[in-house]
Amino acid sequence: MDIPARVAAFRAAGENRYGLVTDAGIIDLTPEFGMRFKDLQQIVEAGALEALIAAGQGRSPGWRQEDVEFLIPIARPEKLICIGVNFPDRNAEYKDGQAQPTRPSLFIRFPRSFTGHGGNLIRPRESGQLDYEGEVAIVIGKAGRRIAPEHAYDHIAALTLCNEGTIRDWVRHAKFNVTQGKNWDSSGSLGPWLVPFRDASQLDDISLTTRVNGEVRQSDRTSNMMFDFRYIVNYISTFCTLVPGDVIVCGTPSGAGARFDPPIWLKPGDVIEVEAEGIGLLRNGVADE
Structure with a gap:
């Protein structure tokens, strides 16, 4: 490529x-x-x-x-929406006996929860359970509501990468939300840049890999996503208007630190790399608050 x-x-x-x-x-x-x-x-x-x-x-x-x-490429998006559990193996990791979902899980992140390429993910004083999640993110370039799947790609301006860093114990504080575990300042990263979206081959079947200190922890292809990019744009735009600059983070493969036995949490000095074919490599360290 x-x-x-x-x-x-x-x-x-x-x-x-x-x-x-x-x-x-x-x-x-x-x-x-x-x-x-x-x-x-x-x-x-x-x-x-x-x-x-x-x-x-x-x-x-x-x-x-x-x-x-x-810096993070899009500093002030009106909406920054994340898709949870979007790879079949990731769903199986939960070991909760539930069938593969028929609708995506969604949650919101705030821009302040991200740092740029080369910056440190910050482990807060309140928890040692900082985890990584490598993902592809799409940036909306054309507004739309109830966007048909066949027109979804007309609304994407650019692609970038995300390390959707998570404070694991805080996502389990309540039954119906994960917001408080997903929005610690500088707990995740976006970048390193925007790649203009011009062709379906840039999204439909690309490799996505996360490494920690050089060790491959996550590896899959976007063709295996349960909810593909067209569906994601269609589904989200059904209930809200997507506008230029909105960022959608589209799901992580299996292999997050929480799923090891025992779990492997990020610690100061670690280096995390999220890499996707045709987009680039997002690299970050870890530091204590």
Whole structure:
């Protein structure tokens, strides 16, 4: 697969910026587009992602990747919706005797619960049960309500990756929700960049892998998802209007730390890598609050 265009939000020289990522570095396009668009979210909302990419072609990088702080690509989404238990093996991990679900489980995360590529996931003082979940995330580029599955891909602007970090004991505090275990500040990550969505082959059957300290913990293909990306867009848009900049995190394979016996929780010094074919690699460390 060809190397896709990659657009990142980053901080350098004391300012938030955005630009085109190449193997040689980052082409800063903030000077050209910054008067019109504050951040990548406004770029996506205006449908200007392809124009931004075109403007960076043939230019020389001004920043090395190792010299910048990567930010989460979409800083202020109206909605950040996550899909729970979306791979058959993941459903079997629960060992609760329940059949494969016929509708997806959904929950909400707040942007502050994520850090960018290269940052540390934060283990809070209240719990040692910080866990990882590698996932593909889609970014909505065209508003819609009751979007038919066959038109769902017309509404996706870009793809990114998510480590949907979770404080496991806190998701079990109540019977009908997981919100309090999913929204600790900087407990997860998004990034490292946006890849423009142009073709169904970018989503329908790609590999998704999570490694902890180089050890493969999760590995599956999106073709095995119980609820595919078209269905997810259709289902969510049935009850709420999706708008440009909305982020949907689409489910994790089996192999999270909670499912080992005994469980293997993340600890300071660990390095987690979430990698998906054609999207990239999201890498984070772990630190105590």
